[in-house]
Structures are given as C-alpha cells and as structure tokens.
Amino acid sequence: MRPNPAAAPLIPANAENRYEVTRSDLPLSCPMPGMYLWNSHPKVYLPIEDEGGTSKCSYCGANYVLKD
Known part of the structure; x- marks a missing residue:
C-alpha cells in the first residue's frame, strides 16, 4: 500500500537530477x-x-533509476 502523499512532507519538483525509485x-x-x-x-x-x-524526463531532465 502506498503512503498518503498528503500526509508526507513534500519535496520541490526537480530539486534533484537523479532519483532512485522502487517497484x-x-x-x-x-x-x-x-x-x-x-x-x-x-x-x-x-x-x-x-x-x-x-528513464529520463524529457521536460526537466530528471533521471530515474529503478532499484529493485
């Protein structure tokens, strides 16, 4: 189950250039x-x-890496 994004502290979009994500x-x-x-x-x-x-976002250039 995904955590509720409204309850978590938000980070600015495009704050980093590389993000590690999971399934x-x-x-x-x-x-x-x-x-x-x-x-x-x-x-x-x-x-x-x-x-x-x-994967790389064509709008902002953010790079995403799947960790698992």
Whole structure:
C-alpha cells in the first residue's frame, strides 16, 4: 500500500537530477506524487521498466533509476 502523499512532507519538483525509485513507485510519473507541482511541468508517465531500469524526463531532465 502506498503512503498518503498528503500526509508526507513534500519535496520541490526537480530539486534533484537523479532519483532512485522502487517497484512500489510504479507506474512512474514526473513529477512524482510526493513533489510540489507548482511551477513545474505537466505530469508525464515514464516507461522505466521498458528502458532497462532507467528513464529520463524529457521536460526537466530528471533521471530515474529503478532499484529493485
């Protein structure tokens, strides 16, 4: 079960350039649910499993790595 993003402290979208994600974060989207959406970009889904465990957001350049 996913944690409630509204109850967790949010991080600014695009605050880092590399994010490690797990299968529990799938389907992967950028910005992720635990990020502020203000002043960011449209939500896009990234096919990390189809891309060998890594994916890059075409809007902000954030790199995602699947850890498990």
